[in-house]
Amino acid sequence: MHKGISVWLDVPLEALAERIAAVGTHSRPLLHHESDDAYLKTLKRLSSLWEERVEAYANANARVSLEKIANKLGLRDVSSLSPTAIAIEALEQIQGYLKEEW
Known part of the structure; x- marks a missing residue:
């Protein structure tokens, strides 16, 4: 029995690494041991995690691609997206599903 809807929030790994490195990795259990160049080490670890999990992510009922939203809105960087724009896309993807x- 299906009891929920899964949504893959597809964020470019580079954008995630920048954000995590900016605030520090101490609050991220899988990344908190990273030091030196936090961005590069975080990006490497995120890439590894993504490789391990991509098949599971692909099973999501809906996929929200931040790159697609940014392109649709004429933005060059996903970090410029508002939470509202992301939420609207998520709702549209869920509605389609x-x-x-x-």
């Missing part, structure tokens, strides 16, 4: 399923 529900239409296919029902």
